[in-house]
Amino acid sequence: MRGLMQDRPLDVAAVMRRVEQFGHKKIVTATAAGEVTATWREVVSRARLLAAALGDLGVPHQARVGAFGWNSQRYVELYLAVPSSGRVLHTLNHRLFADEITHIVNDAADDVLFVDRSLLPRVWPLVDGFGSVRRIVVMDDGATGEIPADPRIVDYEELLAGVGEPARPVTPDENEAACLCYTSGTTGNPKGVLYSHRSIVLHALLLLGADAFAISERDVVMPIVPMFHVNAWGLPYAAMLAGSDLVLPGPAMSPEALLERMARHRVTFSAGVPAIWRGIQPLLGEADVSSLRMVVSGGSALPDALSRAWQEATGIPLTSSWGMTETSPLVACGRLSSVHDDLDPDARRVKLGLPGPSLPLTELRIVDDDGNPVAHDGETPGELQVSGPTIASGYFGGDPGTDKFTEDGWLRTGDVATIDEYGYLRIVDRTKDLVKSGGEWISSVALENEIMAHPDVAEAAVIGVVDDKWGERPLACVVPVAGRTVDDQGIRRHLEGRVASWWIPERFWITDEIPKTATGKFSKVALRKLAAAQGMSAP
Amino acid sequence: MRGLMQDRPLDVAAVMRRVEQFGHKKIVTATAAGEVTATWREVVSRARLLAAALGDLGVPHQARVGAFGWNSQRYVELYLAVPSSGRVLHTLNHRLFADEITHIVNDAADDVLFVDRSLLPRVWPLVDGFGSVRRIVVMDDGATGEIPADPRIVDYEELLAGVGEPARPVTPDENEAACLCYTSGTTGNPKGVLYSHRSIVLHALLLLGADAFAISERDVVMPIVPMFHVNAWGLPYAAMLAGSDLVLPGPAMSPEALLERMARHRVTFSAGVPAIWRGIQPLLGEADVSSLRMVVSGGSALPDALSRAWQEATGIPLTSSWGMTETSPLVACGRLSSVHDDLDPDARRVKLGLPGPSLPLTELRIVDDDGNPVAHDGETPGELQVSGPTIASGYFGGDPGTDKFTEDGWLRTGDVATIDEYGYLRIVDRTKDLVKSGGEWISSVALENEIMAHPDVAEAAVIGVVDDKWGERPLACVVPVAGRTVDDQGIRRHLEGRVASWWIPERFWITDEIPKTATGKFSKVALRKLAAAQGMSAP
Numbered sequence A, B: 001m002r003g004l005m006q007d008r009p010l011d012v013a014a015v016m017r018r019v020e021q022f023g024h025k026k027i028v029t030a031t032a033a034g035e036v037t038a039t040w041r042e043v044v045s046r047a048r049l050l051a052a053a054l055g056d057l058g059v060p061h062q063a064r065v066g067a068f069g070w071n072s073q074r075y076v077e078l079y080l081a082v083p084s085s086g087r088v089l090h091t092l093n094h095r096l097f098a099d100e101i102t103h104i105v106n107d108a109a110d111d112v113l114f115v116d117r118s119l120l121p122r123v124w125p126l127v128d129g130f131g132s133v134r135r136i137v138v139m140d141d142g143a144t145g146e147i148p149a150d151p152r153i154v155d156y157e158e159l160l161a162g163v164g165e166p167a168r169p170v171t172p173d174e175n176e177a178a179c180l181c182y183t184s185g186t187t188g189n190p191k192g193v194l195y196s197h198r199s200i201v202l203h204a205l206l207l208l209g210a211d212a213f214a215i216s217e218r219d220v221v222m223p224i225v226p227m228f229h230v231n232a233w234g235l236p237y238a239a240m241l242a243g244s245d246l247v248l249p250g251p252a253m254s255p256e257a258l259l260e261r262m263a264r265h266r267v268t269f270s271a272g273v274p275a276i277w278r279g280i281q282p283l284l285g286e287a288d289v290s291s292l293r294m295v296v297s298g299g300s301a302l303p304d305a306l307s308r309a310w311q312e313a314t315g316i317p318l319t320s321s322w323g324m325t326e327t328s329p330l331v332a333c334g335r336l337s338s339v340h341d342d343l344d345p346d347a348r349r350v351k352l353g354l355p356g357p358s359l360p361l362t363e364l365r366i367v368d369d370d371g372n373p374v375a376h377d378g379e380t381p382g383e384l385q386v387s388g389p390t391i392a393s394g395y396f397g398g399d400p401g402t403d404k405f406t407e408d409g410w411l412r413t414g415d416v417a418t419i420d421e422y423g424y425l426r427i428v429d430r431t432k433d434l435v436k437s438g439g440e441w442i443s444s445v446a447l448e449n450e451i452m453a454h455p456d457v458a459e460a461a462v463i464g465v466v467d468d469k470w471g472e473r474p475l476a477c478v479v480p481v482a483g484r485t486v487d488d489q490g491i492r493r494h495l496e497g498r499v500a501s502w503w504i505p506e507r508f509w510i511t512d513e514i515p516k517t518a519t520g521k522f523s524k525v526a527l528r529k530l531a532a533a534q535g536m537s538a539p
Helices: A012-020 A040-056 A073-084 A098-108 A117-129 A156-161 A197-207 A235-242 A255-264 A274-286 A304-314 A345-352 A444-452 A488-495 A524-533 B012-020 B040-056 B073-084 B098-108 B117-129 B156-161 B197-207 B235-242 B255-264 B274-286 B304-314 B345-352 B444-452 B488-495 B524-533
Strands: A026-031 A034-039 A064-068 A088-092 A112-116 A135-139 A153-155 A177-182 A192-196 A220-223 A245-248 A269-272 A294-297 A319-323 A330-333 A363-367 A382-387 A411-419 A425-430 A435-437 A440-442 A457-467 A471-480 A507-510 B026-031 B034-039 B064-068 B088-092 B112-116 B135-139 B153-155 B177-182 B192-196 B220-223 B245-248 B269-272 B294-297 B319-323 B330-333 B363-367 B382-387 B411-419 B425-430 B435-437 B440-442 B457-467 B471-480 B507-510
Touching: A012 A040, A012 A073, A012 A197, A012 A235, A026 A040, A026 A073, A034 A040, A040 A073, A040 A156, A064 A073, A064 A098, A064 A117, A073 A088, A073 A177, A073 A235, A073 A245, A088 A098, A098 A117, A098 A177, A098 A192, A112 A117, A117 A135, A135 A156, A153 A156, A177 A197, A192 A197, A197 A235, A197 A330, A197 B197, A220 A235, A235 A245, A255 A274, A274 A294, A274 A304, A294 A304, A304 A345, A304 A444, A363 A411, A425 A444, A435 A457, A440 A444, A444 A457, A444 A471, A444 A488, A457 A524, A488 A507, B012 B040, B012 B073, B012 B197, B012 B235, B026 B040, B026 B073, B034 B040, B040 B073, B040 B156, B064 B073, B064 B098, B064 B117, B073 B088, B073 B177, B073 B235, B073 B245, B088 B098, B098 B117, B098 B177, B098 B192, B112 B117, B117 B135, B135 B156, B153 B156, B177 B197, B192 B197, B197 B235, B197 B330, B220 B235, B235 B245, B255 B274, B274 B294, B274 B304, B294 B304, B304 B345, B304 B444, B363 B411, B425 B444, B435 B457, B440 B444, B444 B457, B444 B471, B444 B488, B457 B524, B488 B507
Parallel strands: A026 A245, A064 A088, A064 A112, A088 A177, A112 A135, A135 A153, A220 A245, A220 A269, A269 A294, A294 A319, A435 A471, A471 A507, B026 B245, B064 B088, B064 B112, B088 B177, B112 B135, B135 B153, B220 B245, B220 B269, B269 B294, B294 B319, B435 B471, B471 B507
Antiparallel strands: A026 A034, A177 A192, A319 A330, A363 A382, A382 A411, A411 A425, A435 A440, A457 A471, B026 B034, B177 B192, B319 B330, B363 B382, B382 B411, B411 B425, B435 B440, B457 B471
């Protein structure tokens, strides 16, 4: 017997109707030509034209519309127009290597591409390798490079200007595909995660929750995490449901530009990877960011030293979060529960610096090597597995990645984690990044954090290398703070008492830079190659 | 093309798994025998036994399980066990008239009934008129009345004690029925609203939103609104998703008992009808309720004078809300948007005292008599219609009420409202409660509020009565504050300048009590009968 409730899909068209209610609220975009401000009313109106333009371009139902862009108003228009008209928005990372980009565009069989003018020099040389792409729409962001004279190219604004009637949104089954984002491929081939309308809307609703990001109408949200990266962690859609203002940094990603914009627009909420917060932190005294209520760090572990520096400068520590492309992405974020009322400010910051309990609708379990659940005692590690309506069930495209899912349909994250009695998640390490020394596990993440707590260390990455006696030993790659020096001895002394003595590495590389992936994470793959070149092979 | 996301239903079983994560949090119930405290872990464990017991009782899949009870832990167990085991929880209002109760139980064809021992004297005399009811489970709340010796009666705790194995939850289609609640029947026959698992879970998620009730793990939630009344406005399910503590007043509904409990358990969030807040207000100086962060008033219009008295006594004004049995119920609640930053405290309180913009996923429109949309200018009234996945599409049982829905499936609320440019809803009146005088509408709600702003007036209700000259004129029924007196002249002087002069009634009834419906609202039906008995007929 069905309940007698209205059959209304959770879809992007409903999100678009929602944000019209906040038509007076604003989206600010930084462009090479200066800041552009629009109201949500204008953005929705343009999105309806864009939806019609996709019809004019002959983009079929459910075809993939690729996008290369910085965070901008036009990207928001794509977020609205593409899914609400029944197509699939494929967000693309222009920082990937050329052959990765080509592989992904072809694997997704993108029908048309939208490209920021400033990114055209990156994308255009690859276009002839994109088998399925018929047209390229250039979004002129004030960059001055030449636009090739090619019949496939059309200007975004000219496209919109040519539309007769705005499109009526399509009402899909809410389980239809809405957006596509490939994993960063640190653990194999990039694989396509295909979000449904339902998962997009549910995830955005979850971000409004008081114990999640608590996004509200009063917020001025500045997503520094790219809109091509898991939908900027869902923030644009959450801002639409809430009616928040959005501030979008465009290509102006220098710490100085980000901080200045944050201060000028009285930003209340921002989110990005630790490297962003590390870059801004030394400048915090130079701007008034007292409007900030929550600053979320995600994508990799948050070093407590960085959060402490933010707390000292702004009064608020950073808030950790955890998720993956496969999880929409937010699964858990740092928060203080009623059991933490007696903690002092330092302990509260440390608590916020770890992911908290999972969001509603999202379930976690940790299992041993045989797949049996292990205790939620905050100490016993196991592989983290995730279930819920915002979690992937498989992959789109050539690589089905079936080994990433359990028989009962849970996602195997590849992360090793503990969960405590209050449901607090703590990521110990990526499964393959644990260092097994003398039969015992060393957490490379924990060791990196302790090394980065050294006042003269800017960055540290740890990998395991083969060792005759212990099987494997940690090797630490360390970047000093600019203008400072560090040596092996000093770091070893610093680590004594902070970690078990047998965790302390024998070998350090003091270097100027740690190789990073296209998404800004430490590339352990590249580090292992460098180590191998010096005769230290990974196990 | 379907998105590749996990197929996980939004169902009560998922809510039950969710609250297990907060197993250490508490539910406190006031009973005649004193307070009972349990953890969520215990409640879920008992709910799993209860689910099995329903099987032992032979309750079929999707059969209705009726419940007569005060807000209590056992009622929470019913909220979990009944829907998660595939049955439908039918919440029943013991304050209805006997023939209404009998009609509703029979219309729903309840298979078994759960009844608080203290309510047995009310329910038992009616049982032989309940055609479908096979068994009566008595929930012993410490009341001392005799329990009839009847083979149909079984004790709740004995039932649980007799269970061998806890039940495994059923995984339903999320659109299956979960709960049933009849309308209060102020506008005709009571009609059954049949909530689905999906609507229950979505509504609970919406209550967690920062701009809705912002229910969080840190909250101590005290629903004073009955659990038989639209699922206590969804608060128990929201508390389960958030992991809040619950404080349940049981039958101890006196203002003194409510206030004492609120203070003792450091309640942070409470919700009830204006009559509850009016009862507690004079006592506010006698207890420390500084823990309160939000006090929600709903069910009828919130008089500003009452909210001001709360603001003066506690520092926080009351927050208005609007909804109906058909809307799960929350559609909108008072809140301050960024456009209200410059308002002074009085103006902010007035704003919070009106429903705000609709919740996400919930859409409003106002239409004229021909069904055409009217402007959202905050002035033009129209009939309020509502759409969304938490809004009814029809009724269960004998009365289909098809005239309550538009051709495109929106709910016709029967309320007349305005909506302003920021989406703020303002209820002008029930369609049938408007007074049409000389061709112009007088809002009985607005007039009541202005009369109740008089310091010596406790309650006021306005109806229209036939008038030879004007067609219709308002008649005001007024209850003075205890120990005070008011007269027609004084109220007329008070109204001058507050409302248009032609709104001011010629006739007042000064009385000790205004007749109320079973749900505590002014019964305009009963008032009209009283007026007719005195020769003043309703139009």
